[in-house]
Amino acid sequence: xxxxxxxxxxxxxxxxxxxxxxxxxxxxxxxxxxxxxxxxxxxxxxxxxxxxxxxxxxxxxxxxxxxxxxxxxxxxxxxxxxxxxxxxxxxxxxxxxxxxxxxxxxxxxxxxxxxxxxxxxxxxxxxxxxxxxxxxxxxxxxxxxxxxxxxxxxxxxxxxxxxxxxxxxxxxxxxxxxxxxxxxxxxxxx
Numbered sequence: 601x602x603x604x605x606x607x608x609x610x611x612x613x614x615x616x617x618x619x620x621x622x623x624x625x626x627x628x629x630x631x632x633x634x635x636x637x638x639x640x641x642x643x644x645x646x647x648x649x650x651x652x653x654x655x656x657x658x659x660x661x662x663x664x665x666x667x668x669x670x671x672x673x674x675x676x677x678x679x680x681x682x683x684x685x686x687x688x689x690x691x692x693x694x695x696x697x698x699x700x701x702x703x704x705x706x707x708x709x710x711x712x713x714x715x716x717x718x719x720x721x722x723x724x725x726x727x728x729x730x731x732x733x734x735x736x737x738x739x740x741x742x743x744x745x746x747x748x749x750x751x752x753x754x755x756x757x758x759x760x761x762x763x764x765x766x767x768x769x770x771x772x773x774x775x776x777x778x779x780x781x782x783x784x785x786x787x788x789x790x
Contacts, residue, residue, distance in 0.1 A: 605663050607629065608630075608663055612679055627682065627686055630660055630683055631689065633660060633663070634656055634686060634690035634691070634694075635690055635694060650710065650711040651691060651708060651711060652711045653687050653691060653711075655752075657680070657684050657751045657752065660687070661679075661680055677757070677760045678761070680751065680753070680757070681761040681762070683751070684751030685746065685750075691708070692724060692725070692728045694708065695708040695723070708723065708724045709721035709724065710723070710724050726784055727749065727784070729783070730783035730784050731746060731780075733783050734776060734779055738776070741772050741773075741779070742776070744762070744772050744773050744776055745773070745776045745780060748773055755767075758773075
């Protein structure tokens with residue numbers, strides 16, 4: 601993977617210099633790497649385990665020498681946000697395309713590393729439907745929810761990525777979270 605890490609770093613640098621082709625190649629590289637990581641936990645011949653999307657994001661950021669969670673700041677907020685978005689897309693596609701071939705047995709579930717902890721972990725397809733509905737209502741809240749649910753990012757990190765104050769991000773997340781909980785389970789949560 602040394603060559604892949606080097607290519608990732610080079611593409612990240614070129615994207616920072618404004619190279620649109622580098623951004624597109626970077627997206628493809630991250631997407632493909634996401635699928636390989638997903639194959640390890642939910643691939644053919646295995647019973648899918650719940651997936652920690654934020655762990656996928658953290659691994660991908662680590663490969664690019666980005667600084668992840670655990671109290672540190674995000675080195676390149678644009679890249680971190682892009683990785684969370686790509687992991688969401690990869691998880692959704694993986695759940696639909698690969699696991700769909702198993703005719704609904706053992707759906708892929710998303711472990712949410714932020715509060716509230718959803719038990720049982722919701723199916724990736726359910727989360728995706730809820731996020732689409734949230735996007736129709738408020739695209740900014742959907743983006744914040746994506747970064748929290750799929751990236752596991754803290755309010756300060758999200759604020760940096762989307763140019764808002766951390767207090768505003770927290771307020772928007774609280775509203776988004778309430779709406780998502782209702783969308784995921786209309787019967788309500790305790």
